[in-house]
Amino acid sequence: TTEINEKNPNELLIEKDWYSERYFHKNVATSFKIKSILHSEKSQYQKIDVLDTHGVGRLLLLDGKTMVSDHDEFVYHEVMGHIPSMVHPGIKNVLIIGGGDGGIVREYVKHPEIERIDLVEIDERVIEVSKKYFPDCTSGLSDKRVNVLPQDGVEYIKNHKNFFDVIIIDSTDPEDFAAGLFTKEFYSHVYEALTENGIMMAQTENPFYDEYGIKSFYDNLRSVYPVVKSFTGPMLIYPGVFWTFAYASKGLIPTNFNESKIPHMKELEKTLKWYNMDWHKGAFNLSNIHKRVTGC
Ligand code: AAT
Known part of the structure; x- marks a missing residue:
């Protein structure tokens, strides 16, 4: 074999x-x-x-x-969904690039203040296969606020300016058609597509097995965004488990959030499997290897 x-x-x-x-x-x-x-x-x-x-x-x-397993998908999807939701003062429009499994969309539809969620996944078949085999992940796709767009995120982003409050890059490893989602040029297009208080997040691989040059993703982000941070969550199925994520913004600091601004989070966090506000407060305190590899 x-x-x-x-x-x-x-x-x-x-x-x-x-x-x-x-x-x-x-x-x-x-x-x-x-x-x-x-x-x-x-x-x-x-x-x-x-x-x-x-x-x-x-x-x-x-x-x-x-990419996704029943056992641990909630870690990745909840952190990508709820960190920006706590930090941003009033999210209306969200863009998710990649993420055809629907897991991140499922988390955003839990926030009633959000008006529109665009899911831009290059491969329509990922969406269809996920609907059949991962019905829990895709349960948010039928929400009225969600637009499912089978397109290349690298192109889609160029046609939007000053519109999205949050943009999440839920991409495969930086190879082939996903490589364009880690470049300086792409990150500037994301910046332009974001509103004044905009926040973006992306998955950024494992620092212990750094095959793709994690430092370069963070350097690219730093050349565009005034605030660039990193945090980790365990992704049991991914190479080496220790998974990192980038948070970048036009100014909002990820640990500055006011619990009273998002009153529904107190109830919502009880229903989640990974995310809660206590975890969020400490998530940006990094170990040395994590600081060194990301430069954060
Ligand atoms: N929610 C966790 C699952 C993923 S899958 C990432 C998705 O990004 C894939 O469905 C892929 O088709 C899509 N994608 C890749 N490139 C593009 C692009 N240019 N535009 C739009 N969508 C794209 C993340 C897994 C991380 C795995 C780490 N080893």
């Missing part, structure tokens, strides 16, 4: 009943014991697979890399 998979990069690495994602120059792997393969296809953009696993429930893979 190993030999076949090495010759065909589009095939999944499966040995006996175990699927593995290899990373850090293919020197480290995380493996999941498979119950069954629920779905496999090659879309116009990438290979899409859904596995049912013993350890983490359903698992979405794109080009053989882990």
Whole structure:
């Protein structure tokens, strides 16, 4: 099996009943014991697979890399959804680039003050497959405020100026069509698309296995935004678990929030699995490796 998979990069690495994602120059792997393969296809953009696993429930893979599992998706989606919601004084318009699984949209629809949420996912098939196999993640997509737009985020952003209060970059690793979501040019287009108090966030990989140059993402952000911070949350299925996220804004500091401004958060946080305001207050205090690799 190993030999076949090495010759065909589009095939999944499966040995006996175990699927593995290899990373850090293919020197480290995380493996999941498979119950069954629920779905496999090659879309116009990438290979899409859904596995049912013993350890983490359903698992979405794109080009053989882990994206979403039942077991831990809430960490990623809740931090991306609720940090800006607490910090911004009045969000009306939100843009999510990538994120076709719908998980971040599901978190934003929990905020009644939000009027419009655009989801710009390049691969329509990711959205359709997620609707079938991850109904909880996609439950927000039918909300009246949500516009699902199957488009390239790199292009979409260029056509919007001073409109979105929050922009979330929920992207795959910086390769192929996702590479354009980590550049200085793209971050300036995001800046221009944001309103006066705008906030953006992005996933920024694992500093222990820095394959793509995390420092360069943060340097690019710093060349555009006056406020650039980083925090971490554990993503159990991702390479090395220790996952980092960037927060950048035109001025709003992520730890300055007033609980009384978002009164519904007190009730909402009780229903969440990861995010709460106590965690949020401490999330931007970083360890040394995290400071060094991100420059934050
Ligand atoms: N919610 C966590 C899931 C993801 S998937 C990221 C999505 O970004 C994919 O569906 C991919 O098709 C989409 N995407 C990639 N490039 C673009 C683009 N240029 N425009 C719009 N959408 C895009 C994140 C997983 C992180 C994995 C870390 N190893």
